[in-house]
Amino acid sequence: MLKSLILVLAFAAAQGPDLPADEEARAQMLMREVRCMVCAGESILDSAAPMARDMRVFVRERVATGETDDEVRQALVDRFGHEVLLRPPFSGGTLALWLAPVIFLLFGGMLLAGAMRRRA
Amino acid sequence: MIAEAGRFLVALAFIASLAQMVLAWRGADHGGLEGWTRAGRAAAEAAVASAGLAFLLLIIAFVQSDFTIAYVAGHSHVDKPLVYKIAGAWGGHEGSMLLWCLLLAVFGLGLARVGPREPAMRSRAVSFQGLLQTLFFGFLAFASNPFDRLDPAPVQGNDLNPILQDPALVMHPPLLYVGYVGLSAAFAIAAAGLMQRSGGREVAAALRPWALGAWTSLTAGIALGAWWAYYELGWGGWWFWDPVENASFMPWLLGAALIHSAIATEKRGAFPGWTVFLALLAYVLSILGAFLVRSGVITSVHAFALDPERGVWILGMLGVSAVAGFALFATRAGSLGEGDGFAPTSREAFIGANNLLLAAAAGVVLLGTLYPLFVELLGMPMVSVGPPYFDATATPLMMAALALLPLAPFLPWANGGAKPALRQMRAALALVPVAAAGAALLWFGAPVMAVIAGALGAWVLAGAAMDAVSGIPAAKARGAKLAAAGRALAHAGVGFIALGAAADASRPPDINAAMAPGETIEIAGHRVTLREIARADGPNYLADRARVSVSGRGDLFPERRFYWGADQHTREVGLGSGIEGDVYLSIGEARPRADGSTAYEVRAAFHPLIWALGLGASLVVLGGLLALIGRLRAPVLEPRRKAGAVAPGKGAAPEPAEAGA
Numbered sequence: 001m002l003k004s005l006i007l008v009l010a011f012a013a014a015q016g017p018d019l020p021a022d023e024e025a026r027a028q029m030l031m032r033e034v035r036c037m038v039c040a041g042e043s044i045l046d047s048a049a050p051m052a053r054d055m056r057v058f059v060r061e062r063v064a065t066g067e068t069d070d071e072v073r074q075a076l077v078d079r080f081g082h083e084v085l086l087r088p089p090f091s092g093g094t095l096a097l098w099l100a101p102v103i104f105l106l107f108g109g110m111l112l113a114g115a116m117r118r119r120a
Numbered sequence: 121m122i123a124e125a126g127r128f129l130v131a132l133a134f135i136a137s138l139a140q141m142v143l144a145w146r147g148a149d150h151g152g153l154e155g156w157t158r159a160g161r162a163a164a165e166a167a168v169a170s171a172g173l174a175f176l177l178l179i180i181a182f183v184q185s186d187f188t189i190a191y192v193a194g195h196s197h198v199d200k201p202l203v204y205k206i207a208g209a210w211g212g213h214e215g216s217m218l219l220w221c222l223l224l225a226v227f228g229l230g231l232a233r234v235g236p237r238e239p240a241m242r243s244r245a246v247s248f249q250g251l252l253q254t255l256f257f258g259f260l261a262f263a264s265n266p267f268d269r270l271d272p273a274p275v276q277g278n279d280l281n282p283i284l285q286d287p288a289l290v291m292h293p294p295l296l297y298v299g300y301v302g303l304s305a306a307f308a309i310a311a312a313g314l315m316q317r318s319g320g321r322e323v324a325a326a327l328r329p330w331a332l333g334a335w336t337s338l339t340a341g342i343a344l345g346a347w348w349a350y351y352e353l354g355w356g357g358w359w360f361w362d363p364v365e366n367a368s369f370m371p372w373l374l375g376a377a378l379i380h381s382a383i384a385t386e387k388r389g390a391f392p393g394w395t396v397f398l399a400l401l402a403y404v405l406s407i408l409g410a411f412l413v414r415s416g417v418i419t420s421v422h423a424f425a426l427d428p429e430r431g432v433w434i435l436g437m438l439g440v441s442a443v444a445g446f447a448l449f450a451t452r453a454g455s456l457g458e459g460d461g462f463a464p465t466s467r468e469a470f471i472g473a474n475n476l477l478l479a480a481a482a483g484v485v486l487l488g489t490l491y492p493l494f495v496e497l498l499g500m501p502m503v504s505v506g507p508p509y510f511d512a513t514a515t516p517l518m519m520a521a522l523a524l525l526p527l528a529p530f531l532p533w534a535n536g537g538a539k540p541a542l543r544q545m546r547a548a549l550a551l552v553p554v555a556a557a558g559a560a561l562l563w564f565g566a567p568v569m570a571v572i573a574g575a576l577g578a579w580v581l582a583g584a585a586m587d588a589v590s591g592i593p594a595a596k597a598r599g600a601k602l603a604a605a606g607r608a609l610a611h612a613g614v615g616f617i618a619l620g621a622a623a624d625a626s627r628p629p630d631i632n633a634a635m636a637p638g639e640t641i642e643i644a645g646h647r648v649t650l651r652e653i654a655r656a657d658g659p660n661y662l663a664d665r666a667r668v669s670v671s672g673r674g675d676l677f678p679e680r681r682f683y684w685g686a687d688q689h690t691r692e693v694g695l696g697s698g699i700e701g702d703v704y705l706s707i708g709e710a711r712p713r714a715d716g717s718t719a720y721e722v723r724a725a726f727h728p729l730i731w732a733l734g735l736g737a738s739l740v741v742l743g744g745l746l747a748l749i750g751r752l753r754a755p756v757l758e759p760r761r762k763a764g765a766v767a768p769g770k771g772a773a774p775e776p777a778e779a780g781a
Contacts, residue, residue, distance in 0.1 A: 033506070041356070041420050048708065081501065082503050085504060086504050087506065088505050093495065094503060097509070101514075104480035112476055115472065118458055118459060
C-alpha cells in the first residue's frame with residue numbers, strides 16, 4: 001500500500017499538477033521561454049534532462065496557484081538568476097541589445113538616403 | 121601508411137596553395153596572360169588533387185576502421201553502418217575542416233578556370249583565394265590534422281555521436297560548407313576588384329554567379345539542418361535561434377542581401393561600395409560561424425567538437441582575412457565609383473531597403489549571439505539571449521522586407537514611379553486584409569505576429585504569382601526567362617516559409633502523458649492510441665519501438681534507443697504527415713504504475729502546415745538554381761539598364777540585354 005502510494009506520488013511529481021487546458025497552454029508558453037540550466041541552450045519545454053523536468057513541475061505548480069506570468073518568471077529569476085529566462089531583461093546592461101535594431105536602421109537608412117540623392 | 125600519405129598530401133596542398141597565392145599574384149602583375157598565371161593555375165590544380173586525395177584516404181581509413189588514426193578512433197566504431205563510416209569523414213572537427221579546405225581549393229581552381237573574364241582580375245582573385253587556402257591548410261596541417269596518429273591504438277573506436285547518425289549527416293554539412301566556402305570566391309573576387317581598381321559594375325558582375333551559387337547551397341544546407349533539428353529530439357525544433365543556427369544564418373542573410381545588391385550594382389551601378397563590402401563581410405562572417413561552432417566560447421546544442429586552442433587559430437584566420445579585405449576596401453573603395461542617384465520608388469531603392477533590412481537583421485543576430493559573451497567578459501550579471509529576443513527584433517525586420525518584396529519586381533529603375541506597380545498589384549493588395557482575417561480566424565488565439573506573418577506570406581505568394589505571369593513570357597532570351605522564373609519561384613518559396621513559420625508559431629500545446637498499451641490521448645483532433653512496445657535493435661544500438669495508432673495517420677513507430685558504443689540514449693520520433701500538419705510523437709522511459717502495469721512517457725505534439733517550410737525552402741533552392749543557370753547564359757557584364765527601364769514586359773524601353781542575346 002505504502003509502496004504504491006509512493007509510486008503514485010512519484011509520477012505526479014514527474015509531471016506536476018494536472019492543469020486545465022488553458023492553464024496548461026499558458027504554462028507551456030512560459031516553459032518555451034525558460035532555459036534549462038544544465039543543457040546547452042534548450043528550453044525546459046523541450047529538454048529531457050531531470051532538472052528541466054523539475055523546473056516544469058515548478059512552473060506548473062505556480063500556474064496552478066494562480067500566479068501571473070510575471071510572478072512565475074520572477075520566482076524563477078529569484079532562484080536561478082536572469083540567465084534562466086531566454087528573453088533578456090530591459091535594463092542598463094542590455095540597452096544596446098534592445099536598441100540595436102533601431103540604431104542599425106537609422107545608420108543604414110542614412111547611407112541609403114545618401115546613395116539615393118547622389119547624382120553623377 | 122594511410123596516415124603518412126594523408127599527412128604528406130595535406131602538407132602538399134598547403135605548399136601548393138602558398139605557390140598559388142604567389143604565382144597568381146605575379147601573374148596578375150603581368151596582366152594575367154603569361155606563364156606566371158598558368159603556373160598559378162597549375163598550383164591550384166595541385167592543391168585540389170592533393171586535398172581530394174587526402175579526403176579520399178580519410179574515407180578509406182574510416183571504411184577500414186583504422187583506429188591508429190586518432191580522428192577515426194574518435195568518430196567511428198567497427199559496428200557502425202557503412203554510410204555513417206563514410207559520413208564520419210566530415211562528422212567531426214578535423215574531417216570537416218579537411219572538407220572546408222578541399223572546397224576552398226576547388227573554388228580556387230574554379231576561379232582559375234571560369235573566374236572573372238578580365239585576365240588580370242581573374243589571376244588576382246585566384247591569388248586571394250590562395251591566401252584563404254593557405255590559412256586554412258596551415259590550420260589543418262599544424263593544428264588539427266585529421267591524420268594524427270593515436271598510440272597505442274584502441275581496439276574499438278569511440279563511435280560517432282549517435283545523435284549524428286542520421287541520413288541527413290550525409291548531405292547537411294557538405295551543402296552548408298559549399299555555401300560558406302563558396303562565399304570565399306565572392307570575397308576573393310571583391311578583393312581582386314579592389315586591388316585592380318576595377319569599376320563597381322565589373323566587380324558585381326564577376327561575383328554575382330558565385331554569390332548566387334554559394335547562397336543557394338547555403339539555403340539548402342540550412343533547410344536540411346532545420347528539417348533534421350525538427351525530427352531530432354532535443355535540438356529545440358526546426359529553428360531555435362541557437363548560436364550555431366545563428367552562425368549559419370548571418371552569412372545567409374548577408375548572402376541574400378548580396379545577391380540582390382549585386383543586381384542593382386551590375387545593372388545600374390548603384391551602391392558599388394556596399395556590394396563589395398557585403399561580399400567581403402559575408403565570408404568573414406562564415407569564418408566567424410566556424411569559430412563559434414568550433415571554439416566552444418558559446419554553448420550550443422549543435423556544437424560537437426570543441427577546443428579553445430583551435431578557436432584561437434580560427435580567430436587568427438578570421439583576423440587575417442578581415443584585415444586584408446577591409447584594409448583594401450578602406451584604401452581603394454573610391455575606385456569602385458559612386459553610382460547615380462535614384463528615386464525612392466525605384467527598383468534600386470527597394471533593393472536598397474531590402475539590403476538595409478536584411479543587413480540590420482544580420483547585425484541583430486550577430487549582436488544577440490555574442491552579447492552573452494560580452495556580458496561575461498565585462499563581469500555584468502549574466503543574461504540569456506534566446507528566441508524571444510530574436511523574435512522581437514530580427515523577425516520584424518525580416519517581415520518588413522517581406523512587405524516590400526512583391527512590389528520590387530514591378531518598379532522601374534532609377535526614376536521610379538510606384539503607380540503602375542500598385543495598379544498591377546491591386547488584386548494582391550486587396551488579398552492582404554482577407555488573408556489576415558482568414559489567418560486570425562483559423563488560428564484563433566494565435567500570437568499577433570503569427571497572424572501578420574501569415575498575411576505577409578500570402579501577399580508574397582500573390583506577388584510571386586503575378587511576377588511569374590507577367591515576367592516569364594515577357595523575357596525574350598532563354599537565359600532571361602530562366603532568371604525570371606527563378607526569381608518568381610524563389611520569392612514564392614519565401615512566401616511559403618513565412619506561412620509555415622506563422623503556422624508553427626500558433627501550434628497547440630504539447631501533450632505529455634504516461635500511457636500503457638491500449639490507452640488513448642487526443643491531440644489536435646487526432647486520437648493517439650499506444651498499441652504495443654517491442655524490441656527493435658539495430659546494428660549498433662538497442663531499441664524499444666512503440667506502435668502507435670493515430671486516427672487519420674495510420675501507425676507511427678517512435679523509438680527509444682541505446683547506443684552501446686557511445687553509451688548514450690537517443691529518441692527517434694514518429695511523424696504522421698498530412699495536409700493540415702504533422703502529428704509528432706516521441707516515447708520516453710517506462711515507469712511502473714501503482715496497479716503493477718507499465719506506463720511509458722509519451723509526448724505528442726501537432727505542427728500545423730509544417731510542410732510549407734520544406735516546400736518553401738525547396739522552391740527557394742530551385743529558384744536559386746534557375747537564376748544561376750539563367751545568369752550563366754547571360755552576357756558576362758550585362759549592358760547598363762536605362763533610367764526608367766522596368767521589368768520585362770511592362771511596356772517601357774526594350775531590354776538591351778535580351779535584344780542582344
